[in-house]
Amino acid sequence: MVRTLTYGALIFLSALFVAPFVWTLLTAVKSEAELVTWPPVFWPEDWRWENFAESWAKQPFGTYLWNSTTVVVLSTIGQVFSSSLVAFGFARFRFRGRDPLFVLLLATMMIPWDVKMIPLYMEFNLLGWINTLKPLIVPAWFGEAFFIFLLRQYIMTIPMEIDEAARMDGANAWQLYWRIHLPLMVPGLVLVGTFHFMNAWNDYLGPLIFLNDQTKYTLPLGLGLFQGRHDVDNIAIAAITAILCLPPLVLFFFVQRYIMDNALGSSVKG
Amino acid sequence: MTDARRISSRRLPGLAPWLFISPWILGFFLFTLGPMIFSLIMSLHDWPVVGERKFIWFDNYTTMLTQDPRFWESLGITAKFALVFVPLNIALSFLLAVLLNVKVRGTSLFRTAFYLPSIISGVALVMIWKWIYSKDYGLLNYGLSLLGVDGPNWLGDPNWSILAIIIASLWGLGGTMLILLAGLQSIPKELYEAARVSGVPAWAQTVYITIPMLSPMLLFTFITSLISAFQQLTIALLLTKGGPTNSTYFFAMYIYDNAFKFHDMGYAAAMSWVMFLIILTLSVLVLKYSAAWVHYEGEAKGGGNG
Numbered sequence: 001m002v003r004t005l006t007y008g009a010l011i012f013l014s015a016l017f018v019a020p021f022v023w024t025l026l027t028a029v030k031s032e033a034e035l036v037t038w039p040p041v042f043w044p045e046d047w048r049w050e051n052f053a054e055s056w057a058k059q060p061f062g063t064y065l066w067n068s069t070t071v072v073v074l075s076t077i078g079q080v081f082s083s084s085l086v087a088f089g090f091a092r093f094r095f096r097g098r099d100p101l102f103v104l105l106l107a108t109m110m111i112p113w114d115v116k117m118i119p120l121y122m123e124f125n126l127l128g129w130i131n132t133l134k135p136l137i138v139p140a141w142f143g144e145a146f147f148i149f150l151l152r153q154y155i156m157t158i159p160m161e162i163d164e165a166a167r168m169d170g171a172n173a174w175q176l177y178w179r180i181h182l183p184l185m186v187p188g189l190v191l192v193g194t195f196h197f198m199n200a201w202n203d204y205l206g207p208l209i210f211l212n213d214q215t216k217y218t219l220p221l222g223l224g225l226f227q228g229r230h231d232v233d234n235i236a237i238a239a240i241t242a243i244l245c246l247p248p249l250v251l252f253f254f255v256q257r258y259i260m261d262n263a264l265g266s267s268v269k270g
Numbered sequence: 271m272t273d274a275r276r277i278s279s280r281r282l283p284g285l286a287p288w289l290f291i292s293p294w295i296l297g298f299f300l301f302t303l304g305p306m307i308f309s310l311i312m313s314l315h316d317w318p319v320v321g322e323r324k325f326i327w328f329d330n331y332t333t334m335l336t337q338d339p340r341f342w343e344s345l346g347i348t349a350k351f352a353l354v355f356v357p358l359n360i361a362l363s364f365l366l367a368v369l370l371n372v373k374v375r376g377t378s379l380f381r382t383a384f385y386l387p388s389i390i391s392g393v394a395l396v397m398i399w400k401w402i403y404s405k406d407y408g409l410l411n412y413g414l415s416l417l418g419v420d421g422p423n424w425l426g427d428p429n430w431s432i433l434a435i436i437i438a439s440l441w442g443l444g445g446t447m448l449i450l451l452a453g454l455q456s457i458p459k460e461l462y463e464a465a466r467v468s469g470v471p472a473w474a475q476t477v478y479i480t481i482p483m484l485s486p487m488l489l490f491t492f493i494t495s496l497i498s499a500f501q502q503l504t505i506a507l508l509l510t511k512g513g514p515t516n517s518t519y520f521f522a523m524y525i526y527d528n529a530f531k532f533h534d535m536g537y538a539a540a541m542s543w544v545m546f547l548i549i550l551t552l553s554v555l556v557l558k559y560s561a562a563w564v565h566y567e568g569e570a571k572g573g574g575n576g
Contacts, residue, residue: 006372013366014383020398020441021386023409027401040412082293089290096284105294108302112501112549114522115542118529119305119312142297173286204392204504209530220393224508234401241397248389256382263448264455 078141087151317536388444
């Protein structure tokens with residue numbers, strides 16, 4: 001009885017959560033006429049796959065894709081590298097002021113982006129970085145509190161004996177990080193890389209503030225541009241939205257195990 | 271053995287750790303502390319993007335508190351949003367987590383379904399919902415019409431627009447749900463066994479076991495939801511542009527407009543500091559009063575701490 005009810009609720013609720021995706025995908029392959037009928041057409045008469053190519057051609061989406069890719073790839077590499085370095089520093093050394101510094105690091109997570117947005121704009125303006133991709137890439141090379149925290153947790157689960165053995169063999173601190181700990185925290189790095197990838201890929205406000213020129217736009221900005229027009233092109237919006245959703249979804253399916261393990265792993269032992 | 275290690279670590283007295291954490295230290299000064307101090311200075315100035323800057327003490331702050339009705343309106347809208355969104359976000363995440371915690375087949379599939387929307391944020395999320403909310407062709411109003419309800423003009427009616435934003439935001443509750451699910455799975459099964467043996471009904475198990483054991487996670491998600499509710503900007507910016515008739519003109523949007531539309535950087539900076547102080551105060555208050563209801567595992571529970 002409880003089981004049936006649970007199933008019923010799970011099926012109903014998950015359908016609610018997935019429906020918007022399905023609806024967007026179906027909208028993307030409909031014809032203009034099918035879009036504006038009531039009651040809505042669920043299953044398109046003929047699937048117009050050419051909608052994707054046609055929508056892609058309506059703006060320089062190739063350029064946007066290149067910009068998005070540049071930002072995402074370069075900032076993800078920086079984020080993974082710098083956050084793991086800092087996490088290692090906090091996890092494996094004793095030094096004066098370490099604990100207060102770590103508390104400070106955690107506290108920075110509470111600072112709203114709005115507070116930093118305006119002075120950062122001025123700062124990047126001063127550096128001549130406005131309308132370049134640098135403001136979206138460079139800060140990622142200095143680590144992010146949440147990711148540092150996450151990786152530090154990872155390193156802390158690794159027994160100290162491994163470090164001691166490596167030290168015995170003459171490894172210095174850098175080798176200890178690069179040869180021993182980095183390979184050991186690969187699951188954590190995948191997680192950080194994925195979360196950062198998704199944030200960077202979906203980011204709208206950052207590009208909106210720091211980029212002016214259409215040739216510098218990222219994909220989300222290009223998609224947003226459809227909105228401002230007088231005749232709202234719903235098929236193009238749906239098609240580009242579907243394309244924009246694709247990389248995070250594909251990535252998610254590959255790394256799903258890591259995300260769930262990280263969140264739920266600590267409880268498996270029971 | 272230990273001697274050798276001590277000697278080698280003595281040779282480099284504490285430089286190595288600083289080298290490792292140096293990226294964050296540098297980043298903290300360049301992209302956090304520096305900008306924040308700068309922003310505080312800006313907030314004391316009349317600071318147009320181009321033209322003369324003038325030091326005006328606390329004028330920006332007194333202006334917004336005493337002469338700017340829009341400041342209070344936008345703050346009210348953000349407060350209204352937070353007041354509905356935060357409890358709903360936690361309650362719904364809790365409900366889903368409890369359902370997923372029942373041992374049935376295919377849980378991982380359902381878990382994925384609930385988590386999926388949270389990896390889509392920003393523009394894509396807005397575009398998906400915009401079409402669903404469409405008054406004439408939207409999926410939502412079609413669904414409501416099947417139930418015999420005449421759906422409202424979600425994005426065009428000031429009475430419904432904020433609810434539309436709340437629903438779209440709730441769609442991304444996957445992260446919160448996952449934290450609560452992890453919390454649920456870490457509650458020892460023996461507690462429920464013992465309760466069942468003693469004949470404690472299911473609802474009482476929820477109230478006296480599940481919620482207290484989950485309270486640290488509930489507190490954490492409460493604070494993070496609160497912070498994100500106050501920063502709510504992207505969805506409103508794209509879904510409703512603050513309208514209709516300013517019914518979704520959030521506080522963060524007013525800051526954004528002041529900075530990048532009206533080019534009044536000083537005023538915008540001052541407003542952003544007000545937002546920071548509000549978030550800080552609320553978080554500290556929640557943390558302070560949480561001691562009464564948050565239960566930490568392993569904490570010695572001395573009686574009579576009331």
